[in-house]
Amino acid sequence: MKKNVLIVGAGGVAQVVAHKCAQNNDVLGDIHIASRTVEKCEAIIRSVHEKGAMKVDGVIEAHALDATDVAATTALIERTKSQIVINVGSAFINMPVMSACIATGAAYIDTAIHEEPDKVCETPPWYGNYEWKRREECEKAGVTAVLGAGFDPGVVNAYAALAREEYLDRIDEIDIIDVNAGSHGCYFATNFDPEINFREFTGQVWSWQNGEWTSNTMFERGKEWDLPVVGRQQTYLTGHDEIHSLSQTMNVPNVGFWMGFGERYITVFTVLKNLGLLSEKPVTTAEGQEVVPLKVVKAVLPDPASLAPDYTGKTCIGDLVKGEKDGQAREVFIYNIADHADAYREVGSQGISYTAGVPPVAAAMLIANGTWDVGRMVNVEELPPRPFLSLLADIGLTTWVREGEEDREIYGRTAGA
Numbered sequence: 123m124k125k126n127v128l129i130v131g132a133g134g135v136a137q138v139v140a141h142k143c144a145q146n147n148d149v150l151g152d153i154h155i156a157s158r159t160v161e162k163c164e165a166i167i168r169s170v171h172e173k174g175a176m177k178v179d180g181v182i183e184a185h186a187l188d189a190t191d192v193a194a195t196t197a198l199i200e201r202t203k204s205q206i207v208i209n210v211g212s213a214f215i216n217m218p219v220m221s222a223c224i225a226t227g228a229a230y231i232d233t234a235i236h237e238e239p240d241k242v243c244e245t246p247p248w249y250g251n252y253e254w255k256r257r258e259e260c261e262k263a264g265v266t267a268v269l270g271a272g273f274d275p276g277v278v279n280a281y282a283a284l285a286r287e288e289y290l291d292r293i294d295e296i297d298i299i300d301v302n303a304g305s306h307g308c309y310f311a312t313n314f315d316p317e318i319n320f321r322e323f324t325g326q327v328w329s330w331q332n333g334e335w336t337s338n339t340m341f342e343r344g345k346e347w348d349l350p351v352v353g354r355q356q357t358y359l360t361g362h363d364e365i366h367s368l369s370q371t372m373n374v375p376n377v378g379f380w381m382g383f384g385e386r387y388i389t390v391f392t393v394l395k396n397l398g399l400l401s402e403k404p405v406t407t408a409e410g411q412e413v414v415p416l417k418v419v420k421a422v423l424p425d426p427a428s429l430a431p432d433y434t435g436k437t438c439i440g441d442l443v444k445g446e447k448d449g450q451a452r453e454v455f456i457y458n459i460a461d462h463a464d465a466y467r468e469v470g471s472q473g474i475s476y477t478a479g480v481p482p483v484a485a486a487m488l489i490a491n492g493t494w495d496v497g498r499m500v501n502v503e504e505l506p507p508r509p510f511l512s513l514l515a516d517i518g519l520t521t522w523v524r525e526g527e528e529d530r531e532i533y534g535r536t537a538g539a
Contacts, residue, residue: 124229124490125151128204130189130219131211132162133315134427134471135233135272138479139208140166141469142517144175144182149487152180154202156187156195157211169470189215195222204228206486210479213237213318217252224256224263229489231482233272234318235363242402243325246335247366253499260499267499271485273458273477274300274379275364277519278441279502280510281456282368285443287507289454289523293374293445298364299455301382303352304435304462304473308424310390313474316420320400323391328361330369330377341388345380350522350529351459352438357382367501394419426475433462433472440522455524456532468518477519484513 127150129139136155143153155163163184170182183202189195189211199207199222209219209232216236223230236252244251253269260267270276278298286293302313312319327338343359362379369377394400399415406412440457458477465476485502488494493509502510511521511533521533 123492124205124495126154126202126204126206127151127486128154128156128199128202128207128228130156130187130195130207130209130215132157132159132166133210134430134475135210135314135479137166137169137427138465138469138471138475139210139483140170140182141173141175142480142483143208143486144170145177146483146487146517147176147180147182148178149490150206150483152202152204153182154185154198154204155183156185156189156198158186158188160184160186173469175469190218192218192221192225195219196225199223199226199228206489207231208482208486209233210482212315214239220253220256220267223267224259224265227263227265229486229495230265230267231271231485231489232269233276233478233482234270235366237318237321239402242321243328243361246328247370248363249366249370249501257499261497264497265499266489266495266497268485268489268494268505269499269501270363270367271482271502272479273439273481273519274298274362275367276481276502277458277477277511277514278439279364279368280505280507281441281521282372282443283503283505283507284511285441285454285456286372290443290445290447290452293372293443295376295444296368296372296374296378297442298362298377298379298440299347299349299357299442300380300437300439301347301349301352301355301357302435302437302474303355303382304433304437306429306472307432308429310386311424311429312426313429313472314426314478316423316426317416320391320394320416320419321402322361324395324400326361327359328365329359329379330365330375333375341383341392347380349438350455350457350524351436355382355438368503371501371503427471430462430466430470430472430475433466436461437473437477439477453525457522457524458519459522460519480518481514484510484517487513
C-alpha cells in the first residue's frame with residue numbers, strides 16, 4: 123500500500139487532480155502541490171476548500187519547486203513522505219521528475235510524452251527517445267512508472283486493451299477520435315498549455331499504417347464522423363502520444379488519431395505558422411531582445427484555466443476499433459462524453475482539463491491499493507483495464523460503447539460513489 127501524493131504542476135489539469143485527490147484522500151493520504159509559482163498552488167488549495175472537496179480531514183499543502191532540479195524534487199518527495207507523484211506539469215519536466223522518483227522509490231505517473239524545448243516531433247516511436255530508455259532503471263529500483271495516464275493518452279489506451287480483451291479476437295485498426303464540441307466564447311484560445319498544444323501540430327503528423335510509420339502534414343487528411351451526443355464532426359489526422367505506444371504494444375497494423383478542429387482554429391493556426399510565430403527557435407528583435415516566438419504567442423493568449431467559467435457544450439473522446447470476433451467482422455466505438463459546465467460546477471475547471479485530470483488520480487488510487495503497483499515502467503494498455511475503467515466511472519468519467527445502432531453504458535457510476 124502506498125500513500126501521500128505529490129502533484130507537480132499548477133495548471134487547469136492540476137486543479138482537477140487536486141480536487142479528485144481531496145475527494146479520495148481517505149485512500150491517497152496527504153496531498154502536496156508543487157510548482158515554480160507557489161501562489162498558483164495556493165489558489166488551487168483555496169478552491170479545494172471552497173468546494174468542500176476533502177473527504178476526510180487531512181493535509182493539503184503548497185510548495186515552490188523548480189521541477190527541473192532533480193535534487194530539489196527528490197528532497198521534496200522525501201520531506202513530504204510522498205509515495206506517489208502525479209506529474210501534470212509541462213512535458214519538459216518528465217525526465218527530471220522521473221529521476222527523483224527513481225531516487226526515492228516513489229511511484230511516477232504522467233499524462234504526456236517527454237519533450238525537449240528545442241526539439242519538435244522527434245523520430246517515432248516518441249516514447250523510445252526518452253521514457254522507454256529508462257525501463258531497466260525503473261525495474262531495477264522497483265519503481266512503478268505509469269506513462270500517459272491522462273485521457274488521450276491514457277483512457278483511450280485502456281479502451282484499446284478492453285477491446286482486445288472483451289470485444290475482438292483480432293484488431294486490424296484503432297482510430298482514436300477526440301472532439302470538443304464545446305464553446306469557450308473567446309475569439310481564439312487553446313484548451314491547455316498553448317506552447318504544448320501548438321508543438322503537437324507544427325511538425326510531421328505520424329500515424330501507424332500497415333505496420334509502419336507514415337508521415338503527413340497537419341490538416342492534410344480530414345474525415346467526418348457521426349458521433350454519439352455531439353453529432354457529425356470534422357476531424358483531421360494528427361500526431362499524438364498514444365499512437366507511439368499502441369503501435370508497439372498492441373500488435374495492430376493501423377493506429378491513427380483524429381482530432382476535431384473548427385475553421386477558425388485552422389485559419390489562425392495556419393497564419394501563425396506561416397508567419398513563423400509558432401517557432402520554438404529564438405529570434406532577435408530590432409531592439410536587440412532575444413525572444414522565442416511561440417512563447418510570445420503563449421503570453422498573449424488566454425490562460426486555458428480562465429476559460430472554465432463560460433465554457434459550454436460537451437466532449438466526445440473514444441476508440442473506434444475494427445477487427446474480427448468468432449470469424450466475423452466486428453466494429454465497436456468505446457467512448458466517454460464529458461460536459462464542460464458539469465466539470466466547472468464540480469471542480470472549477472473546463473471539460474478538457476477534467477477528462478485529463480481524473481484518470482491520473484484513478485491510476486494513483488490503483489497504485490495505492492496495489493492493483494497497478496507493478497514495480498516497473500508501463501503504458502496504460504499494458505495494465506488491466508477493467509479496474510481502471512470501473513474506478514473512473516465511480517469518480518467522474520463513465521464509459522459507453524456503440525455497436526451498430528445501439529449505445530450502452532458499460533462502466534457507470536455505482537450506487538453511493
